[in-house]
Amino acid sequence: MTAISLKNLDISYGHTQITHGVTLDIAAGASFALVGESGSGKSTVLKAIAGLAPQWKGDIAVNGKPRSHGIDRGFSKMCQMVFQDPYGSLHPRKTIDTTLSEPLDIHGIGNQGKRVEETMAAVGLDRRFRFRFPHQLSGGQRQRVAIARALMLEPRILLLDEPTSALDVSVQAEILNLLKRLRREQGLTYLMVTHNLPVVSFLCDRLAVMRGGRIVEVADVAQLKAGTLVDPYSRELLAANKGHALESA
Amino acid sequence: MSALLDVKNLRVSFPTPRGPVEVVRGVSFTLGRERLGIVGESGSGKSMTGRSILKLVRAPGKVTADRLSFDGIELTAQSERQMRAIRGARISMVMQDPKFSLNPVMTIGEQIAEALLTHQTLPRSEIRARVFAMLESVRINDPERVAKLYPHEVSGGMGQRVMIAMMLIPEPDLLIADEPTSALDVSVQAQVLDIINEQIVGKGMGLILISHDLNLVASYCDRILVMYRGEVVEACKASELGQTKHPYTRGLLAAMPRIDENRDELPVLDRSAWATA
Numbered sequence: 001m002t003a004i005s006l007k008n009l010d011i012s013y014g015h016t017q018i019t020h021g022v023t024l025d026i027a028a029g030a031s032f033a034l035v036g037e038s039g040s041g042k043s044t045v046l047k048a049i050a051g052l053a054p055q056w057k058g059d060i061a062v063n064g065k066p067r068s069h070g071i072d073r074g075f076s077k078m079c080q081m082v083f084q085d086p087y088g089s090l091h092p093r094k095t096i097d098t099t100l101s102e103p104l105d106i107h108g109i110g111n112q113g114k115r116v117e118e119t120m121a122a123v124g125l126d127r128r129f130r131f132r133f134p135h136q137l138s139g140g141q142r143q144r145v146a147i148a149r150a151l152m153l154e155p156r157i158l159l160l161d162e163p164t165s166a167l168d169v170s171v172q173a174e175i176l177n178l179l180k181r182l183r184r185e186q187g188l189t190y191l192m193v194t195h196n197l198p199v200v201s202f203l204c205d206r207l208a209v210m211r212g213g214r215i216v217e218v219a220d221v222a223q224l225k226a227g228t229l230v231d232p233y234s235r236e237l238l239a240a241n242k243g244h245a246l247e248s249a
Numbered sequence: 250m251s252a253l254l255d256v257k258n259l260r261v262s263f264p265t266p267r268g269p270v271e272v273v274r275g276v277s278f279t280l281g282r283e284r285l286g287i288v289g290e291s292g293s294g295k296s297m298t299g300r301s302i303l304k305l306v307r308a309p310g311k312v313t314a315d316r317l318s319f320d321g322i323e324l325t326a327q328s329e330r331q332m333r334a335i336r337g338a339r340i341s342m343v344m345q346d347p348k349f350s351l352n353p354v355m356t357i358g359e360q361i362a363e364a365l366l367t368h369q370t371l372p373r374s375e376i377r378a379r380v381f382a383m384l385e386s387v388r389i390n391d392p393e394r395v396a397k398l399y400p401h402e403v404s405g406g407m408g409q410r411v412m413i414a415m416m417l418i419p420e421p422d423l424l425i426a427d428e429p430t431s432a433l434d435v436s437v438q439a440q441v442l443d444i445i446n447e448q449i450v451g452k453g454m455g456l457i458l459i460s461h462d463l464n465l466v467a468s469y470c471d472r473i474l475v476m477y478r479g480e481v482v483e484a485c486k487a488s489e490l491g492q493t494k495h496p497y498t499r500g501l502l503a504a505m506p507r508i509d510e511n512r513d514e515l516p517v518l519d520r521s522a523w524a525t526a
């Protein structure tokens with residue numbers, strides 16, 4: 001089955017068209033990466049799927065159901081998004097506890113205290129942060145809250161926008177292991193935007209490379225690992241990545 | 250020659266119901282006109298160290314230091330008004346949270362122009378030209394369009410580059426860059442860091458580069474401080490970071506995935522092993 005299907009997707013903000021004919025099929029249970037140039041429209045694609053960029057032409061279907069142009073309640077139980085900007089996405093006046101309980105409230109789910117504690121533990125957040133406000137946390141701690149919030153409703157599909165780029169490598173490793181384990185245990189589907197190619201190698205099985213609002217290449221991760229991507233821009237990314245890999249003893 | 254920045258026994262604490270908690274615990278270092286990297290895990294106190302230098306730690310946070318001197322000026326003794334004259338013009342900081350630190354109701358172009366005018370006046374046409382040139386130098390290819398956008402209308406990576414442009418344009422003596430390129434793809438990241446590097450080296454500035462990316466600090470800095478739980482646990486030359494013997498730094502290195510990654514699970518730090526008392 002196809003979890004996410006995009007056909008000839010043209011997304012615009014006002015008079016500016018951002019993407020051009022984006023077409024992708026992501027199988028249920030797959031972990032798919034979207035990489036590419038900054039400003040090329042990666043976050044915009046995720047936002048359109050999540051209903052946050054309503055101005056589009058073409059087709060979006062999630063679990064076989066065509067998506068409407070607005071916000072859709074049932075949709076949020078099925079598919080959740082983790083935002084690139086953990087600062088903007090957390091409400092400054094709400095404690096972590098409130099932020100995490102809220103989705104449960106909206107969907108009338110009980111046993112909230114226990115669920116909050118379990119999810120905090122799952123993302124490696126110490127219990128003492130539970131009643132803090134976002135400004136009392138470091139950057140990485142806030143990003144873990146954002147991931148925890150997306151997991152609260154146990155969605156089937158996660159749209160992840162740079163989920164670990166604000167994290168240090170040890171916390172990144174914990175989150176990547178967590179995402180890998182969740183996917184294995186619960187058969188989740190991921191569509192993840194990242195600029196970190198090694199993260200793609202670890203977590204994903206396929207990837208699409210975007211530039212200037214278009215997909216320039218879709219490949220298996222095996223090709224990424226072997227360095228055999230073919231599009232010139234993809235090869236440029238590979239070369240830049242090699243350029244600064246640390247020689248460790 | 251005296252150092253550009255001299256920090257001795259810097260401490261930052263926050264009150265909690267169970268008494269104050271120190272999040273920076275006696276950090277000391279000096280910086281010349283060189284590039285210093287600060288790495289360390291999330292919550293280790295990197296951003297607080299950077300913000301302390303500009304006296305930007307918000308209440309109820311408390312900062313103390315035996316010495317915090319910048320180019321002969323004792324910062325701890327400066328009034329808020331005196332600090333405002335130093336910020337931007339002499340020391341500038343690219344914050345970890347770019348959108349948070351941009352003014353949401355001013356266009357990108359207006360904000361960069363404002364930064365340019367902190368300590369000089371220029372004719373209108375020149376301001377425009379300088380702003381566009383600065384945006385182009387951080388690899389924003391369509392500066393005319395982007396200058397007219399508001400912060401919520403730019404992508405994550407564009408927001409970071411706008412911040413960098415704003416902080417470089419007044420040509421400060423010291424740039425503190427807190428995760429300045431975490432939202433950029435590797436190819437733009439390298440270009441933007443090269444720009445920062447050119448300015449630092451070319452104009453003889455000092456740089457403090459805060460990042461969790463060990464590869465990045467190793468390739469763009471001269472020296473590195475590794476922080477853990479508010480303390481500096483290792484200081485080394487950037488070229489030696491790959492060969493470090495310190496278990497904490499080695500743990501950080503091992504936790505990074507590689508492009509030819511085949512491990513099913515990444516090793517994570519066993520924090521109990523070298524917890525400081």
Ligand SMILES: Nc1ncnc2c1ncn2[C@@H]1O[C@H](COP(=O)(O)OP(=O)(O)OP(=O)(O)O)[C@@H](O)[C@H]1O
Pocket residue numbers: 013016018037038039040041042043044045084398401402403404405406407432433434
């Ligand atoms: N609300 C908006 N109004 C107008 N233009 C916008 C808006 N949001 C994004 N854009 C524009 O859309 C383009 C694509 O942005 P998007 O955030 O999708 O990029 P991205 O590929 O995620 O980049 P990055 O890697 O830097 O996060 C950019 O040129 C940006 O200026």
Ligand SMILES: Nc1ncnc2c1ncn2[C@@H]1O[C@H](COP(=O)(O)OP(=O)(O)OP(=O)(O)O)[C@@H](O)[C@H]1O
Pocket residue numbers: 135136137138139140141166167168263272289290291292293294295296297298310345461
């Ligand atoms: N207002 C506050 N009240 C209490 N504790 C705080 C407050 N602000 C920050 N802290 C704590 O101070 C510690 C150091 O934070 P800092 O932002 O310096 O971390 P960091 O090393 O920059 O981490 P990251 O890599 O995640 O950005 C963190 O454990 C954080 O929870």
Ligand SMILES: [Mg+2]
Pocket residue numbers: 042043044084161404405406
């Ligand atoms: Mg983005």
Ligand SMILES: [Mg+2]
Pocket residue numbers: 138139295296297345427
């Ligand atoms: Mg920080």
